[in-house]
Amino acid sequence: MKKIITSFILAGVLFGVFSPSLIAEAATKLTVTTDVLRVREKPSTTSKILGKITKGAVYTSNGTSGSWYKITYKSKPGYIHKDYVRTSMTSKYTSTGARYTTVGTLNVRTAPSTTAKTVTQLNKGVKVASYGTSGSWTRILYNGSYRYVSTQYLTKTAPSSSSSKQLNVPYYNQYTLGYPSGCEFVSLKMALEYKKKAVSASSLYNQMPKSMTNATYKNGKYYWADPEKMFTGNPAGTLDYYKNWGIYPKGILPLAKKYRSGAADISKQGVSKIESEIRNGNPVIVWATVDFKNPYGYFSWIKPDGKTFTGYRNYHVMLVTGVSSSAFTVSDPYRGKYTVSRSQFTSVYNTTGQYALSVR
Numbered sequence: 001m002k003k004i005i006t007s008f009i010l011a012g013v014l015f016g017v018f019s020p021s022l023i024a025e026a027a028t029k030l031t032v033t034t035d036v037l038r039v040r041e042k043p044s045t046t047s048k049i050l051g052k053i054t055k056g057a058v059y060t061s062n063g064t065s066g067s068w069y070k071i072t073y074k075s076k077p078g079y080i081h082k083d084y085v086r087t088s089m090t091s092k093y094t095s096t097g098a099r100y101t102t103v104g105t106l107n108v109r110t111a112p113s114t115t116a117k118t119v120t121q122l123n124k125g126v127k128v129a130s131y132g133t134s135g136s137w138t139r140i141l142y143n144g145s146y147r148y149v150s151t152q153y154l155t156k157t158a159p160s161s162s163s164s165k166q167l168n169v170p171y172y173n174q175y176t177l178g179y180p181s182g183c184e185f186v187s188l189k190m191a192l193e194y195k196k197k198a199v200s201a202s203s204l205y206n207q208m209p210k211s212m213t214n215a216t217y218k219n220g221k222y223y224w225a226d227p228e229k230m231f232t233g234n235p236a237g238t239l240d241y242y243k244n245w246g247i248y249p250k251g252i253l254p255l256a257k258k259y260r261s262g263a264a265d266i267s268k269q270g271v272s273k274i275e276s277e278i279r280n281g282n283p284v285i286v287w288a289t290v291d292f293k294n295p296y297g298y299f300s301w302i303k304p305d306g307k308t309f310t311g312y313r314n315y316h317v318m319l320v321t322g323v324s325s326s327a328f329t330v331s332d333p334y335r336g337k338y339t340v341s342r343s344q345f346t347s348v349y350n351t352t353g354q355y356a357l358s359v360r
Contacts, residue, residue, distance in 0.1 A: 028061040030069055030085040037085075039078040043068035050078045061087075093131035093139060093146065099154040101126045103272040103279075104325070105346050112137035112148045114269065119147060121270070121346075124325060125158060153272055164324035165279045169194040174333040177201040181244040182235035184208075184252055184285070186333040187319040191283040191359035197259045205235060208247065208255055215242035215301050222301040227251060227309065242301070246315055248287065249357040262360035270354065271346045275323045277358040284320040286330070287355035292340045292348045312352075320356075 035055050041048040043065040050073055053059075059080070062070040068079040104124040109116040112134040120142070122128070128140040128149070137148040170193045174186040178201075185204040192199050210231035215224035222242055225232045229251050233244035249265040256263035266273050266284070274284050289295050289312070297313025322329030327339040349356075 028069075029088045030059045030061055030071065030080070031088070032057045032059075032080075032084060033086050034084040037080055039071070039073045039080055040068075041078065043070075043079045045081075047079070050074070050076065053080070096130045096132050097156070099128050099130045099138065099140070099156060100158045101128070101149070101153060102155050103153050103275040104342055105271040106149055106153050107270050107272065108140070108142055108147045108149055109137075110147060112139075116148070118270075121272075122149070127158070128154075130154070150272075153276065164322065166322035166329060167194060167278065167281065167283055169283055169319065169321045169331055171331050171337060172201070172333060173336075179205060179235050180238045181233065181246070183317040183333045184231070184247050185235065185255070187285045187317055187331075188252065188256055188359070190319050190331055190333070191285060192256075192259050194283055195260055195359060199259060204255065207258075208235070209251060210234060210247070214244065217242075222299075224301040224303070224309075226303040226305065227311070242299070245311055246287075246317065249285075249355050253357060256357060256359060260359050264358050264360060265356075266358050267353075267355045269356075271342075271349055274320055274328075274349075274356055274358075277360075278320060278323045278328075282358045282360045283331075285317060285357040285359065286320050286349065287315075287317050288348050288352055290314045290316045291335065292344055294348065295352055315352075 032053055032055050037053050039050045039053060041050055059071040062072060062077070064070065065079065067082050069082060069085065071078055071080060101122050101124055105121040107118045108120045108122060109118050128142070131139045131141060131146065133139065133151060134148065136151055138151045138154055139146050139148055169190050172186055172190055174180060174182045177186060179186060182201070182205060185208050186201060189199060189201055189204055208231060209229065210233070211225035212234050214233050215222045224242065227246055228248045231247040231251070235244065237244040239245070249267055253263060253265050266277065274286065277284050293314060295312040295314060298310055299313070300308050300310045303309050316334060318330045318332040318334075320328055321331050327341050328345045329337065329339050331337050
């Protein structure tokens with residue numbers, strides 16, 4: 001389906017950022033660097049002086065207020081100016097040295113789990129301080145708190161920022177093959193051929209689960225198939241409103257595994273997972289939008305299980321075949337081969353739900 005029919009609603013749900021409510025788990029140690037430093041009752045040079053501390057005295061910061069550090073002075077809160085102290089971090093974990101990120105947009109999480117909250121993403125080549133591991137995760141210090149990143153995306157040496165990986169994948173056009181809405185299995189066909197499993201488009205079309213019927217309208221609501229189980233409509237048909245829409249990774253995964261048993265649904269694992277798969281020689285089918293524009297024209301229907309599913313009008317699926325420090329290369333069965341900047345790719349991939357399937 002993969003034509004833009006009408007422009008409805010422009011959506012841009014971007015990835016969450018670091019939350020200011022997170023509590024620091026590593027303390028800031030303050031060492032006085034001037035001969036005599038006044039401790040103020042409030043963070044102001046006009047505030048009452050509580051006392052004086054001398055050079056070399058060490059305190060622990062209880063937070064900041066503008067240019068002032070808050071400390072505990074004689075069992076009471078007080079403030080000292082930042083210009084007259086040297087700071088260092090104290091840690092309850094033993095340092096295990098510096099590490100460098102090997103992929104772009106690496107998720108930093110609050111706990112060693114893919115279900116834990118992501119507080120930020122790190123670019124490739126970022127240097128981080130590591131403090132041991134927990135299972136397959138490495139503990140790092142980020143903004144004063146201990147966070148976790150996947151160990152497989154870290155190295156002890158700084159990676160080359162110019163390295164790229166391109167897979168020589170054969171190209172097919174969904175329209176030329178006769179399947180105007182068949183971008184999912186045409187992308188799969190390209191990936192399978194790269195993996196030395198040549199399968200005709202007609203064979204994949206026949207084997208892919210599909211409803212062959214379009215949405216029905218009843219009592220003010222639309223009803224349709226579940227795209228996580230089968231294609232909604234007919235991939236040989238042309239996209240129209242509530243007609244011939246698509247199928248998601250869970251629905252097409254069994255077909256992919258029939259020819260490549262290692263095929264895997266890598267949804268919800270971020271752009272870094274896609275990059276890792278490409279660098280390991282595995283093309284990745286990605287669920288995104290036509291020309292990697294922001295999704296628009298949202299519309300919903302009731303699935304057979306009674307739950308609501310929401311789609312968008314410029315939905316499209318393509319194959320990722322290459323990666324560099326600044327962009328991803330895609331083999332788009334509708335538009336051809338081209339590159340998408342890393343920032344645009346990441347934004348759209350996050351907005352559309354992070355759906356992807358690796359053909360290993």
